[in-house]
Amino acid sequence: MPALKIDGQAIAASIQAEVAAVVAERVQAGRRQPGLAAVLVGDNPASEVYVRNKRKACETAGLASWLHRLPATASQQDLLDLIGTLNGDPLVSGILVQLPLPKQMDEGAVIRAVSPLKDVDCFHPENVGLLAAGHPRFLPCTPLGVHQMLVRSGISIAGKQIVVIGRSNIVGKPLALILMQKPTKAFPEAGDATVTVVHRGTRDLPSICRQADILVAAVGVPRFVTAEMVKPGAAVIDVGINSVDGKLVGDVDEASVAAVAGWLSPVPKGVGPMTIAMLLHNTLRATMIS
Numbered sequence: 001m002p003a004l005k006i007d008g009q010a011i012a013a014s015i016q017a018e019v020a021a022v023v024a025e026r027v028q029a030g031r032r033q034p035g036l037a038a039v040l041v042g043d044n045p046a047s048e049v050y051v052r053n054k055r056k057a058c059e060t061a062g063l064a065s066w067l068h069r070l071p072a073t074a075s076q077q078d079l080l081d082l083i084g085t086l087n088g089d090p091l092v093s094g095i096l097v098q099l100p101l102p103k104q105m106d107e108g109a110v111i112r113a114v115s116p117l118k119d120v121d122c123f124h125p126e127n128v129g130l131l132a133a134g135h136p137r138f139l140p141c142t143p144l145g146v147h148q149m150l151v152r153s154g155i156s157i158a159g160k161q162i163v164v165i166g167r168s169n170i171v172g173k174p175l176a177l178i179l180m181q182k183p184t185k186a187f188p189e190a191g192d193a194t195v196t197v198v199h200r201g202t203r204d205l206p207s208i209c210r211q212a213d214i215l216v217a218a219v220g221v222p223r224f225v226t227a228e229m230v231k232p233g234a235a236v237i238d239v240g241i242n243s244v245d246g247k248l249v250g251d252v253d254e255a256s257v258a259a260v261a262g263w264l265s266p267v268p269k270g271v272g273p274m275t276i277a278m279l280l281h282n283t284l285r286a287t288m289i290s
């Protein structure tokens, strides 16, 4: 039987509707409207699309949204000054600096300049530390999106063998933290699973992947995961966004893996929309905690 499709777009739509309902209730009660300030430096076409989609989702859910543009030639100080202004603006609950930044800028310094209370991407070291310590302030958007895809598809996480391919700060590493930690009142999303993270330094990566009940691909290599790497019946989540001959493809070879897996998230309409939905969720959360 072919794998069941995990419909990221439908799950994301229901999360956005939940956020919209809370936002409407807040606004009706005269409380502060959540607002996201997006910062776009330069004219990277992919970044333009990402920011446009994020702002559109904000507006649909009733959040305020602002776009601040800086030219590719802007200095790091220009960007730090803008972030300083947004940090101090009470109307701005969340700040999103779209990455990557132009070469002359130090990404780490920029991430550290965003107020940790407005860091809806959860990239600031203070928020990463809180996540690692088991009492997170925010959960990063893409890993939280993967978590919610599993939970809302009825795929249990606790006690499972999970393999995450990729150890980036944005996806692999924080996802592993969310899925492996012990659930507590402060961290109810914690997965309580057994998690293995594999990467370029891993020996016999396919055989480790074959042990996974849940396999997450965050590699950045088109169609990296093939049927031989998948345990029959496993849930396979494809985080990858790659362009091949102008077509969007994931890190999973859908054609072969669908015949073996029990569940499969597609690209497009999988993790991508979930990331945006969780950004709205985090912006609402930022309004509530500040």
Ligand code: NAP
Residues within 6 Å of the ligand: 142, 165, 166, 167, 168, 169, 170, 171, 172, 198, 199, 200, 201, 205, 218, 219, 220, 221, 239, 240, 241, 242, 271, 272, 275
């Ligand atoms: P990244 O920073 O480039 O990290 C990729 C990871 O994959 C690294 O840990 C790397 O290992 C590992 N890897 C690469 N090639 C490998 C190979 N041949 N064998 C084993 N491991 C390999 O990428 P990322 O930011 O995590 O993103 C991963 C993918 O997800 C990209 O396609 C990106 O566009 C996509 N993405 C999607 C969303 C979304 O919303 N859907 C959000 C973020 C990212 P080493 O550490 O050993 O180099």
